[in-house]
Amino acid sequence: MRMEREEPLDGQALKGRTGISRLIYAVSHSLDGIKAALMGEAAFRQLVCLSLVLIPAAFLAPVTKVERAVMIAVVMVALIVELLNSAIEAAIDRISYDIHPLSKRAKDMGSAAQFVALAMVALVWLMILL
Template identity: 65%
Template sequence: MSSEPSAVVADGAALKGRSGLVRIWYACGYSLAGLRAAYAGEAAFRQLVWLSLLLIPLALLLDVSRVERAVLIAVVFLALIVELLNSAIEATVDRISFELHPLSKQAKDMGSAAQLLALCLIGLVWAVILIP
């Protein structure tokens, strides 16, 4: 058995295995799988999806400028994105260990704080645009 370390691949593309349209196709599949997993396994994500299904059509119906409409919709999508990242952080921490550890708690709490700020941003932006 050799005691030499295994070769390190300097080019990350060599590890990907696919390129061009095939890579994009597979990436879309992975993204859809992530959305399905989040919807199936994360109650907070499901709640945000339902909130989005209410707020986005409402934004389309409101008598606001195109830029205001875009901002109203963008902050809703931002909250979904933050929740996906928060869920990914939680899954990663749980994958490492279920042991209670201050750094694990800190990582999960920071993800939760990010989501709280995203939800506050929805409220703030919607209030600023809609309240005369």
């Protein structure tokens, strides 16, 4: 015999926390993600090092405030894309280490996204500085 629920479950009920408590936990999980990327992803560490050079350089460059903001934003976008790429790779590896065409496609597309993001950094910086 099948039992039915009287109240349907919704996404908010599954999350459990609300208000400031939810915000604190969200920030905590975000910091855990950054820590995991720093500890386990060489590409992310390399991008952080690049960011530590480029972001201060943006403040030293003789550019407008809007140009400076764009120069910093594209560097941050590259960091975001690398975090997402690493998340895709981790999810695929969680499923299986076996070589599968769909796994390869997902990982290659994540890598391509990072390539495009880095090309965008180079293009924006060159266009603004030259």
